[in-house]
Amino acid sequence: MKYTILILFLFLFFTTTIQAQTITITGTVIDDDTEEAMPFCNVYVLGTSNGVTTDIDGNYTLQLDPSEGDSLATNSLGYADVIKAIDKSKTEQVIHFRMKSGTLDIGVEVTVLAGENPANEIIRQIIAHKKQNDLEKVVTSYEAEMYTKVELDLVNITKEMKDMKIFKKLQFIFDNIDTVSDVKPFLPAYVAERIYDVFYIKDLERKEVLQAQRVSGVKNQTVIDFIGSMNEEYNIYNNTMKLLGKEFISPFSNSGLAFYEYYIMDSTQVKGQWSYKLKFKPKDKSGNTFYGDFWVSMENYALLLVNMRMNPEANINLVNRIIIYQEYNPYNEKYWIPTKQKTVIDFATTKKDKGLGIIGRKTVSYKDFDIDKSNAKETFLEQDPEEIRYEELEKVDTFWDKNRHESLSKNEAGVYKMVDSVQNIPVFKTVAEIVEIVVSGYKVFGPIKIGPYSKLFTWNDVEGIRLSLGLGTSNALSKKFQIYGYAGYGFKDKRWKYGGNMQYVFNRYRRAAIGASFINDVTFENRNTEERKTQSLFSGWLRRYVPQKMMYIQEGKVWFQYAWKRGFSNRIAILHRRLNPVGFQHTRLGGLNFKFLENNHESLGRIDTITQIRSTEVVLKARFAYKERKISGPFKDVSLGSKFPIINLQYTFGVKGILKSQFNFHKVRLGIKHWFYTSPVGWIEYEAEVGKIFSFKPLPYLLLETHPGNEAYFYNKTSFNSMNSFEFVSDFFVHARIEHHWDGFLLNRIPFIRKWLKWRLVTAVRGSWGTLSHKNKNANRLNHYDRNIKRSKDRQKPFNEGAFYGSFDKGPYAEASIGIENIFQFIRVDALWRITYLDNRDAQLFSVRVTLNFSF
Structure with missing residues (x-):
């Protein structure tokens, strides 16, 4: 019996001695990017067969003899191996691993036998x-x-950046960076x-x-x-x-x-x-x-x-x-x-x-x-x-x-404190202000804002050089009420232009608001402000050598809008406007020559014409954008689109006799716009619009549908880029556009483009068609260009020669384009071909357009 006790004693002694010399290492393996635990990773003593696998929570425990090795390693397919030193002086220690993404290559670890994988x-x-x-x-x-x-965090902050003068007041943040994150x-x-x-x-x-x-x-x-x-x-x-x-x-x-x-x-x-x-x-x-x-x-x-x-x-x-x-x-x-x-x-x-x-x-x-x-x-x-x-x-x-x-980690809790500290640093506020100016175009000074800066200095053929300045209230003054005004002066026409608007928001979340505006300006648009399309900032600067068809406009308007649930909204506007086209005598190549036959008494030897228009209009709008994603600001919503088509319906009622308005008419237009993915070949965007103008008496063509042309060298998505302004006029009209963004599906097949340029292909087709009633065609017959003159710079015909020119007498208009986008990540260049009406005056059969466009 005593020998048995002695043997057990010796066994316990040596076991305890061995255990005392064993090193126990515990730790966790996590993904360096997601901060998530990585289960089933191999953790092993380098150069030995001693290893374990992490559990479902990424934890491991490994024991080793001090003589086994001095480094601990971990690996997982798709990640770079990580090796850390073992402290032999400690019998218990903690070693954590952060795994970084490695190569895509699967390697030779998998052998697939004959037959299907x-x-x-x-x-x-x-x-x-x-x-x-x-x-x-x-x-x-x-x-x-x-x-x-x-x-959101700024990363890759180098020592050189920290030493820059503008970051001096952030040094206390930099000094504590390592305490916030490892x-x-x-x-x-x-x-x-x-x-x-x-x-x-x-x-x-x-x-x-x-x-x-x-x-x-x-x-x-x-x-x-x-x-x-x-x-x-x-x-x-x-x-x-x-x-x-x-x-x-x-x-x-x-x-x-x-x-x-x-x-x-x-x-x-x-x-x-x-x-x-x-x-x-x-x-x-x-x-x-x-x-x-x-x-x-x-x-x-x-x-x-x-x-x-x-x-x-x-x-x-x-x-x-x-x-x-x-x-x-x-x-x-x-x-x-x-x-x-x-x-x-x-x-x-x-x-x-x-x-x-x-x-x-x-x-x-x-x-x-x-x-x-x-x-x-x-x-x-x-x-x-x-x-x-x-x-x-x-x-x-x-x-x-x-x-x-789940509870915030120590690092995450520290982030909250750091963010609040950074916001109060003057240099951060300065950077934030610069970003706001670039994005919004305005500089805010407490309760007021000045801008937009894009309109401070402009040029066109009517005004020459124009200087403008705008001033309005900022959100710091009120998020319910806003007022804005601007003034500008053209050094060629020697005229002041000015305008202003105000609005009051009853309910930002329902977008219930009321407002009023007035403008006295010069524009390329004959449409009222409820119908206008977006124009390029450079539309006046970089235009083709053709007549710049502009007009002086005065418009006063009051409006109310309300957004119902599920993307449905309404808007009503009552406006009065005066249109005074700028004739050829004020421009280099001929302007917007306008004479309308108000009363035709040719049999009596008399023709009554008008050269200016007064119009009072009531505009009713309905918009349906089901499941539309949007950003709601205090005074404006920014649409992020919907996976369903967005439908717009608009009715305009022209009322004669109010404020000397001259015409009665009804105008209805229905539009649809949608885009959808076509993976893996990018995405498609399409847009279509149909409309009709009704009136018992003839209307001047400036109140009809002037199909939107683009005479600028900058590409305009909302216009026909190979069509001239006022080239076609209709009282019944159809517009359509389809654009396919191929992303990298085609050009990525070229290795050099895929690796260095990242260019993307885009193709588009546009079409337009309309009819013009005999009464409207006859009343506008003095407004024409001679078909036999192919270029405006050759000769400007008098008003009273030739037949009316501008309706679709040869079928629909069509143009096609192929372009490259993502040039330097924000430039798009399109080559355009005009397919029909090739013999029209100033017709551009082939052209190149540029625009700024960014997307991820």
């Missing part, structure tokens, strides 16, 4: 089981609470948290009703809404995913096998499910696709974890990386719910990641799901996301400590 069958099963696993396809309704966190240095600019109640009804829509928000940094709600609009929600089960206005092919698309290669890498138990780990990479290096890995259940082919990155050669501007992390959890042993989603977007001016850039991070998480409740539809219909009072939703710290879905 077995991963392809798994992908087919994932696609086949979407209806059982995609929550929005399997349930009829659900409610949940959604939490979002968005952060990643690369950054300067936080914006952080926001929001909590929504989410309501979903199948085949209807999804509503997100904001319940609380906390914003640090930018306080302007319009800017906050814009930042939020850049982070569209997406579902990775869908065929495509929309990010930054671009459409990406999902690796789980029904046609995924045509765009991706898949490889089986591992199998183990994840979230209680035996699962496969698959890697995927794009077949086409230039497409809007991803590469990454995911875990999928062997039992029901539900996605469990997805980690993927944007194809680095995708044709996306100013973006080096997009990283997406998605996690699903089982619910009631029946559903798979999306519990967490992370998106990281690395904005940078260079692909080498060396210049100053911005990192955008968005986290979305869900909890408290209530699926297929009996009264879901009633609850859904009661919710109104548009009735939001942002000022009532700001919550204090104690609320967020209790209600945010």
